[in-house]
Amino acid sequence: MSTSHAAHPDRLLPADPGTRDIARRLLANVEDLPIISPHGHLDPAMFTRDEAFENPTALLISPDHYLTRVLHTAGYELSELGVGGHEADPREAWRIFAANWHLYAGTATGYWVEQEFEHVFRIDPDTISAGNADAIYDELSAILARPDFRPRALAEEFNLEVLATTDDPLDTLEHHKALAEDPTFSPRVLPTFRPDAYTKMYKPEFAANVEKLIQTAGEGKSGWEGYLTAMRNRRQYFIEHGATSSDHGTHNADTTPLSDAEAQALLDKGMRGEATFEEALAFEANTTFRFAEMAQDDGLVMTLHPGSHRNHSTSAFQKYGADVGHDIPFQMEYTNALQPMLSTFGENKDFHFVIFTMDETTFSREIAPLAGYYPSVYAGAPWWFIDEIDAMNRFRQYTTGTTGFSRYSGFIDDTRAYCSIPARHNTSRRVEANYLARLVAEHRLTEDRAADIIVDLIDASPRRVFKL
Amino acid sequence: MSTSHAAHPDRLLPADPGTRDIARRLLANVEDLPIISPHGHLDPAMFTRDEAFENPTALLISPDHYLTRVLHTAGYELSELGVGGHEADPREAWRIFAANWHLYAGTATGYWVEQEFEHVFRIDPDTISAGNADAIYDELSAILARPDFRPRALAEEFNLEVLATTDDPLDTLEHHKALAEDPTFSPRVLPTFRPDAYTKMYKPEFAANVEKLIQTAGEGKSGWEGYLTAMRNRRQYFIEHGATSSDHGTHNADTTPLSDAEAQALLDKGMRGEATFEEALAFEANTTFRFAEMAQDDGLVMTLHPGSHRNHSTSAFQKYGADVGHDIPFQMEYTNALQPMLSTFGENKDFHFVIFTMDETTFSREIAPLAGYYPSVYAGAPWWFIDEIDAMNRFRQYTTGTTGFSRYSGFIDDTRAYCSIPARHNTSRRVEANYLARLVAEHRLTEDRAADIIVDLIDASPRRVFKL
Amino acid sequence: MSTSHAAHPDRLLPADPGTRDIARRLLANVEDLPIISPHGHLDPAMFTRDEAFENPTALLISPDHYLTRVLHTAGYELSELGVGGHEADPREAWRIFAANWHLYAGTATGYWVEQEFEHVFRIDPDTISAGNADAIYDELSAILARPDFRPRALAEEFNLEVLATTDDPLDTLEHHKALAEDPTFSPRVLPTFRPDAYTKMYKPEFAANVEKLIQTAGEGKSGWEGYLTAMRNRRQYFIEHGATSSDHGTHNADTTPLSDAEAQALLDKGMRGEATFEEALAFEANTTFRFAEMAQDDGLVMTLHPGSHRNHSTSAFQKYGADVGHDIPFQMEYTNALQPMLSTFGENKDFHFVIFTMDETTFSREIAPLAGYYPSVYAGAPWWFIDEIDAMNRFRQYTTGTTGFSRYSGFIDDTRAYCSIPARHNTSRRVEANYLARLVAEHRLTEDRAADIIVDLIDASPRRVFKL
Incomplete structure (x- = not known):
């Protein structure tokens, strides 16, 4: 089991030890149940085509306005992030994201991304930074090319x-x-x-x-x-x-x-x-x-x-x-x-x-x-x-x-x-x-x-x- | 002392042990003080007449729209509950209530009813269910007939x-x-x-x-x-x-x-x-x-x-x-x-x-x-x-x-x-x-x-x- | 170190012991940082003149509508407190404040005043009462006359x-x-x-x-x-x-x-x-x-x-x-x-x-x-x-x-x-x-x-x- 922060089994559970014990037991009843998603905005063609995702930026950044908003507050143009059909170098956009990863602390989006890295991509989210933006981009690109990462x-x-x-x-x-x-x-x-x-x-x-x-x-x-x-x-x-x-x-x-x-x-x-x-x-x-x-x-x-x-x-x-x-x-x-x-x-x-x-x-x-x-x-x-x-x-x-x-x-x-x-x-x-x-x-x-x-x-x- | 859930001496007090100890001591100052109710909707004739309450449904269900609302959301007609002067078999209405008792979990009304059962009628509220609706109805009817249950x-x-x-x-x-x-x-x-x-x-x-x-x-x-x-x-x-x-x-x-x-x-x-x-x-x-x-x-x-x-x-x-x-x-x-x-x-x-x-x-x-x-x-x-x-x-x-x-x-x-x-x-x-x-x-x-x-x-x- | 209530090192920190320990460590990073106040209503002439404050009432009560409001709810005229340019005996106004100090319990103003007494004037705020209003007034007056209490x-x-x-x-x-x-x-x-x-x-x-x-x-x-x-x-x-x-x-x-x-x-x-x-x-x-x-x-x-x-x-x-x-x-x-x-x-x-x-x-x-x-x-x-x-x-x-x-x-x-x-x-x-x-x-x-x-x-x- 991962020992990263994001993998902590008690994440989001109450801090009080007695209450936390109850919460752990309650969670165990539902944590592995199947996902039922009665409302969302995915494209069904994703599943008929079942193609590999293009690159990390196209998958994670450009289409997600929850995520691009935060970078925009820091002064980046939405075009630099490939929003609204604007062409942007995906690696450059990724670097912007990685360099500003600290801005997501405490946000719902930050928590989700952290969990995606930990549980979907198996990359420790605490390692995201300007310094290893390229390394993570490459690692993610390799993951997205794998058949077990098709939709x-x-x-x-x-x-x-x-x-x-x-x-x-x-x-x-x-x-x-x-x-x-x-x-x-x-x-x-x-x-x-x-x-x-x-x-x-x-x-x-x-x-x-x-x-x-x-x-x-x-x-x-x-x-x-x-x-x-x-x-x-x-x-x-x-x-x-x-x-x-x-x-x-x-x-x-x-x-x-x-x-x-x-x-x-x-x-x-x-x-x-x-x-x-x-x-x-x-x-x-x-x-x-x-x-x-x-x-x-x-x-x-x-x-x-x-x-x-x-x-x-x-x-x-x-x-x-x-x-x-x-x-x-x-x-x-x-x-x-x-x-x-x-x-x-x-x-x-x-x-x-x-x-x-x-x-x-x-x-x-x-x-x-x-x-x-x-x-x-x-x-x-x-x-x-x-x-x-x-x-x-x-x-x-x-x-x-x-x-x-x-x-x-x-x-x-x-x-x-x-x-x-x-x-x-x-x-x-x-x-x-x-x-x-x-x-x-x-x-x-x-x-x-x-x-x-x-x-x-x-x-x-x-x-x-x-x-x- | 009852050992039922509803009788727990720490109910509603904080979960943190240190804070709970303080709360217990504070509560002890007021728990037994007389009730002062400067605004409510009881009928004063209740006390001049001092008659026994008619039946459990007439006392607890039909006149209490806090309680009948919840049953209504589950699809019952208000008329089945004796609301608004509609005739309803009180035992049938009681059965509806008992069969849907789980819907009150977490509500203010549910908490009050639980406390009434525990502290007024001395019936363990955790026993309310479709299965023993009739038994409880009979037990309550007997209680309401007692002189110490007059208004x-x-x-x-x-x-x-x-x-x-x-x-x-x-x-x-x-x-x-x-x-x-x-x-x-x-x-x-x-x-x-x-x-x-x-x-x-x-x-x-x-x-x-x-x-x-x-x-x-x-x-x-x-x-x-x-x-x-x-x-x-x-x-x-x-x-x-x-x-x-x-x-x-x-x-x-x-x-x-x-x-x-x-x-x-x-x-x-x-x-x-x-x-x-x-x-x-x-x-x-x-x-x-x-x-x-x-x-x-x-x-x-x-x-x-x-x-x-x-x-x-x-x-x-x-x-x-x-x-x-x-x-x-x-x-x-x-x-x-x-x-x-x-x-x-x-x-x-x-x-x-x-x-x-x-x-x-x-x-x-x-x-x-x-x-x-x-x-x-x-x-x-x-x-x-x-x-x-x-x-x-x-x-x-x-x-x-x-x-x-x-x-x-x-x-x-x-x-x-x-x-x-x-x-x-x-x-x-x-x-x-x-x-x-x-x-x-x-x-x-x-x-x-x-x-x-x-x-x-x-x-x-x-x-x-x-x-x- | 003072042992008064108001000086408790854990004041405002969470009650849960584990969370409180974290909060203590976080607080230590900032508790002694300089004060940056980018918006307020002080008179800059206070610092050019650098005169001693006139008396405790003129410093603490009359100009602070957060504080006089509370006394007003208790039935005091704002004029008795020297508000709006009305002449009021400062010692009398002070006595009103001291006699009603209990009304501030739980308020933001009460907490600030408590902290001022503890950390600025070094007077235990729990001693404020009608009984020693005059003694505290005199003690405060003496403090305000000291050169180290100039603006x-x-x-x-x-x-x-x-x-x-x-x-x-x-x-x-x-x-x-x-x-x-x-x-x-x-x-x-x-x-x-x-x-x-x-x-x-x-x-x-x-x-x-x-x-x-x-x-x-x-x-x-x-x-x-x-x-x-x-x-x-x-x-x-x-x-x-x-x-x-x-x-x-x-x-x-x-x-x-x-x-x-x-x-x-x-x-x-x-x-x-x-x-x-x-x-x-x-x-x-x-x-x-x-x-x-x-x-x-x-x-x-x-x-x-x-x-x-x-x-x-x-x-x-x-x-x-x-x-x-x-x-x-x-x-x-x-x-x-x-x-x-x-x-x-x-x-x-x-x-x-x-x-x-x-x-x-x-x-x-x-x-x-x-x-x-x-x-x-x-x-x-x-x-x-x-x-x-x-x-x-x-x-x-x-x-x-x-x-x-x-x-x-x-x-x-x-x-x-x-x-x-x-x-x-x-x-x-x-x-x-x-x-x-x-x-x-x-x-x-x-x-x-x-x-x-x-x-x-x-x-x-x-x-x-x-x-x-």
Whole structure:
């Protein structure tokens, strides 16, 4: 066994010796369970192609805005790191990363990378530095060339049982189909219906997208009727290809429905590019309501991720495009926003609605009370910026008193960083053990019950909530 | 002594052995003090009638929306639990509860029920399960038939010294009077003046209520003048019957006053059912200001509980009515909202104004700074969803640095669940011991001072703040 | 060594013995480092005059609204404490403080005062009481008369290396100049450019201030052009006298720029006293943008402190004026408010922009994501009400997962209470040791890295961020 810092068997467990002993025993129940990942952003073609990863930078740095953000704060241009399609010498980018490795201390990203080095690449992360940047780059390159580091081999190594991807409604899902039919590949790779490209009139590509959608799947109908028909059809197509959930990255959480006539009028404005931002939000809110309505019939689990100011830095957006690390959360409101939808569909226990937030203030104030009443509502795991050790612990502390443990979505890694998946899931298991051990140590729970609960949280919750 | 989990003498105390020893010693100072409950929702007739409780379900399940909510999330209809006047077989409802007892793990409600079983009914809560639901139901039924389980006997058993109820301004207070005059009953059962039924134009019964109020107590005056006169008269009547406080469950915390002419004009609209929601809120804000004004003269302590979206699920409201568990908190703002009232009356130290919140974000940002300046303002104990072990601890952590311990309302159980009262107060005492022990262990407080403080928090604070 | 409670070497360190040992070792790296105070409110004339402090009340009580607030909650008039220029018998004020010393238990202020008594005056703080108020007053008076308690001697005793003051743009800075030229005085006392008196049209003195500004430094230009010219000139003057930063106490965080024509039109309205509150805020937002623009050229670090409702109690304001303890924080929003400015200047790593907040909800939701992306943005230390032991710990817990340790401003004491400076900085050092020790104990950081980090946080961060 490695004796490196990152391999310590008690990492993330409580410091108090008595509580730590409880946590160790709880963790032992779940540490080796298979990984169930019901929401993420990997490309399914990775598994059909099963090619070797290009180089360490392309695998670990350029696509991971969690990681490039930190280097950007230190004054590096995103282009130097190969972000947003910019060409960069991968070895030079790696050197920048290695020389700034100390900046990641204490961050969630730093912890994941450390764990990847220790447990995936078997390289001691404490050796990362400017001095041996090149040596590690070469060592990693050699590792990536090995057949046991191809995507499929790693999936086995990672003990991946379910992996959901995030897909455009018009995606052919050919890779999902190929994988499902391949008897030599055991993980279930499932698509997720993500219609965001068709709900946001405030984006320039809206009209073209909607036109294509209606043309492709609208059964010859036009306008709002064609829109709804196409969405229903494509959801069905996704279901036939294994999808169990739809995902919605809205601006806010509003779910106010419109009449068909109002929706048609707004859609017309949006198609002409004439909708105001407020009108665009009203249209988006109505689509959220309508997707919930469709879920009553087709049973897709619905996940909602609002509250991010996308592309905050105008200058960076112009240079690098979207999703490069400068989306910034803002204040969220769920109680009033979700009322129209939950008042209509919320009492249906076969409807599963998972709320995510990056505004922690809503945990105890809104999300726990909603998930603690409505049979349809589940509290989504802490997401993005707050998918982080201390915040995960706070999520438990702020919700458990109201909801207990049965209203939890299960852990969501939501990642583009393939090799971080085991580290992320392991982190979640350790944080749960840490939290539950405290309850046991304070005599708020018996250790037997805590052992049942941790297995339920890690294994049964995501299967139950995501209908896997 | 019981050896069950729920009876552990160190429950809720810190896990660190050194800190736990301090907490044990601090707790010993207050664990056996009498219960002072300055705000709650019991029916005073319970004590004049002193009848045996009907059955376990009617006592413990149907009236307690904290408890029925959890079963509702698991897919049970509220009607199956006897909520909202719906007939339900009490034994069947009990079986549902017992079969789902594991869902309460980690919740505040689960902890209270556990403590009730252990310390009130002397039944090991770890034995609750589907398998012995009937056996426990029968055992509880037998217990409830015993004379020492009548309400008065329990009051003695619970060491209840003061219990305030919540009453309509037109209540005759006959039960309070009878109890006060009964030399065989020692607890003080005090009414609380709660005029909410007369301040909310957005409720359908508003006009009828106000008409009756003015007719009954308006001394022949009409309109806004009659309204104010009637309120003053009824407050006086309450004071004569032992009331020391008025309670106000407002939508938001606004206290903007209106001129008499403006108030009259709004009242006219409200009586005709023509007020908009905004106008209704303006009227409500003005009444909050006016009740504070009355308190300058008559000395009633004023408590404010804003910030709940009542009856969130329209479909459930239509089936079960109000107060059945789907009120959901929303974001609160106090700094600007209370400014008109505090700028006028806030410097009067004989005026006692207690602010409650379910929005924890206001603890350090608004409530502690307000209670840490104005001699009239007290920080109310965490309420409703956040009357919960971890949240109570956060309340201390978020307010003490600014206010110290002297600006605290004392613990408020706010309950309809009679048998949970000892558990709730005991929880509060343990949480205070837990928090103070940490300060002592970190050398931020001497243990002698901490011992004085815990007695002050538990015993002197509610007497002082509620003028008992 | 003193054996008093307040002198305990483990004060503020974690209670768990293993974690405490780590914290002790981490603290040893920084406990004796010099004090760098890049933002505060002392009068530089204190050091040029170097006179003995008048009496204990004038030094410790009357000017410190943190301290007088607490006594005010207990029902004392601010006038009895010599606040706002009111004459009060200093010995009587002292007696009030001593008799109410127990009210400070658990507060940040109480802890600082305790430390001042123990480490500056060498008086056991546990002896403060009504009974020996006079004895301590006399003892303190004798101490203040000693030459080693003059401001300059204390600066040496405190190990003060840098101390920034807060100054009006038209200040002559003569005291700063005299101190800089004095070879017998080693601390660097630096001015800070604080233009608030010229940005707030909602204050009565606005027009007169702006007129004087333009006349003095506008190079003969008038209106908005004169305003900008004067500001640029005075910033330059401050830089020549050692200033490295400008400080901005705005109402909210809005940074929306105006065109010159719009700014001129608003300025005209403001000069005539005709601007609405909304217009005044729009003008203020534009000035914030313009100061950021100037910083691109002249390099002054920019600090922003929004979010306080100034002079909340109208009645107290009329009696005592501003800054006497009833400024109350309100809800803050940074993501949208700062977008115009950060989109324009935020990518410039030579621009240093430090955000302060008293709304802790923004730590993880807005400030950490902003400081974790923009090379210009730094998270300011917890300020004012939340410059408090538990809140400082929360700041780390809510930001580190996203930003790590490199985006921190360094500790800011922001104080008017000279003798509390060592206690405040020492508190910060202990809180950092406490937090880092937990990360080490949980194997999230090696102790070697933690030792580097604590030195960086305490010593290098403020030098780097404030360009000292």
